[in-house]
Amino acid sequence: MAISDSYLKSCLGREREKVEEKADRDGLWVRVSKKGAVTFFYRYRFLGKQDKMTIGSYPAFSLKAAREEVDKWAAVLARGENPRIRQGLDKAHITSRRTFEELFREWHAMVCIQKSSADQVLRTFELHVFPKLGKYPADQLTMHNWLTVLDRLAEGYTEITKRVISNGKQCYSWAVKRQLLEMNPLAELTGRDFGIQKKMGERTLNRKEIAIVWRAMEDSRLIERNKILFKLCLFWGCRVGELRLSEVQHFDFEEGVWTIPWENHKTGTKSKKPLIRPIIPEIVPLLSRAIALAPGKYVFSRYADSAMSPSFHLSISANLVKFMLKAYKEQVPHFTVHDLRRTARTNFSDLADPHIAEIMLGHKLPGVWSVYDKHNYLDEMRNAYCKWWARLMSIIEPDILEFTPRQTG
Template sequence: MALSEAWLKANHKKEREKTEERADRDALSVRVSPKGKIVFQLRYNYAGKAKRLDLGSYPLMSLKDARAEGQRLRAQLEQGHDPKNIRHKEKANIVNAKNFNDLFYMWYENSCKPKKASHHQILRSFEIHALPIIGEFLADEISLQQWVLLLEDITKHSQSIASRILLNSDHVYRWAIKRELASVNHLKDISAKHDLNIIKNSTERALTNQEIYLSWHALDKTRMAVKNKIFMKLCLMYGCRVGELKLAKKKDFDFEKGVWTIPAENHKTGKLTKKPLLRPIIPEFESLIRQAMMISYNSDYIFTALNSTEPMKESGHLSMPNNIFQWLKRHKNYEMLHWSLHDLRRTMRTNMSELAPPHVCEIMLGHALPKMWQTYDRYDYLKEQAEAYKAWYERLQVILNNHSLDVAT
């Protein structure tokens, strides 16, 4: 006769002389101790052996829930799994479950930090905007709704930070799932564009000749630190990535050979190619590099953070152009359209199109050449780069000496 809630209630905590068992259906039964404790159990055969598995005790587990659990495990048994092993693994997962704080810092140390140059910026964004709110929740129990509400709130203040947190949280979960530290990733269902209305700005800003003229002369007259002025000028002259110049050490510059070596770990394509970038040091650039070295005489790095021997901070360059904009507004009554240091790289490349072959231009920017080209062409193009940089320097001088580009005060 099948069990009923009435029978279970009547026998719960009812003492008896010895342990008794009573069958239900579908291999489910209960074991009743002399003190009246009732435990649901599943009987089954696995690999030719009779086995018994405790499912839970009444009334913490209801008859309805016990039957459902029995059915779930019997279905797993049909697929060749031992229900006892399944329950053991599930309990272990609960005991070892990680909260989002745990997962984030594990991913940060093992994946983000070694691979991403902007890892400091990622860490700061999470520690300010995400971890204080959802960090203590078990990673698998943070619902889709919680993520959406969090990201919508961040989007109100900064779309770029919301986008960064969405992208990297997705990376956290993907990394964790592969290592069986998490089992579900709700973030794969969230779109920055469609769910958060985040539109990524596609910038194609290259400075005009007049903007180059005004920016350069304004830069010389601002109250910026001299090292920062040199930093900006070299960004425009070399067209290098900001991070390459920030991490540049004095030992990377060989003035005798006239070569600046950017180690593989300091440039974007180096993670793939494992090769350094080689850029020529032409005489016209050398004086600025030596001047920067003298300013940071007590550091291994050419460009250092304020009152420090460490390299310039991750975000140390972001506000530099503002000094130029403010000077032009105050002294020339001129409103310059905003540009970033990366736009100086684009400005150099745009001008270089008229001065050098495309493949030389791409090598100067540190871009990877087509795969087949990379495989067979081992030439460093230092001579061709030097000629192109010299031509670019000469064009800059023509622009900077063309005072008709100035604006009336």
């Protein structure tokens, strides 16, 4: 005889001397404990053997819901699967579900951490993604969910939007390969879908701008360590990250060489080779002062045991522009540290052969040239840097007409 709702209600919470079981239909049974707890379970035969599985507890699980569950598991049985084992696997899958933040942090710790920009990537997601999407199961987020975040982000932060798309896409692809997710909702998205066009930087500082920016570095309340950092970025034409991660031990004043370990420069992840740049006598005072200011091993950090964050320099240029307008009544267009690198490279073209200029930037020689030519060109770079410093000084101090390099020692 089938079970009724009235029967279940009469059993609920009423104590009895022994456990009672009663059949409904299609393999659905109900068990009533001595304390009056009512539980549904499904009995079936698999490969000729009796088996059973728990469906749920009444009244949280209604009789109608229990019957529908039995129909679902009967279909699983008809496909040749053991319903109890399938139920266990499904529960394990639900238990192992990661929120998007958990998934991203797992990918970041395993894969992204190898990038030089790893800290910057994580900080971007902590600020712009996790507060909106981080708490939701990664496998339930759709492209529509992402578009609500990316559309708003693209209105004011084009570079950050591209970073979120790129790294979010990589995280999802990694999860799909590991069968943690079935699909990548960002797979088809690019910056172009948000009106973001990839463009090459064109900003270089002219002679007047170089002079006034250098003067502003001297006159402003910019921290001395950062003043030196910007001057050296303009002199060497290096990436700011190479100086940010530089340690005292990387500077050899006797040999006149700055060595950038392969982990600290952009092409190092592929080449596994360090970069070397000459230290000319004229910049020794700047470097010596920076090292004297450093509280620990990192030359351009205010921390004793860690480097500054990858984005620590981003506000410096804007502050200098504001200072120049206020102090000198000069409206200098916004520039970035990378624009200083581009400015240096543009001037290198007048001072050195093209291949030397490229090596000074840390670029490798093209094609088979780099395969067979293992010369370090240190002397050639040193000569070019001496000429570049001379030009800088003639720009900053117009009275300087001729420059003679100092002798080391």
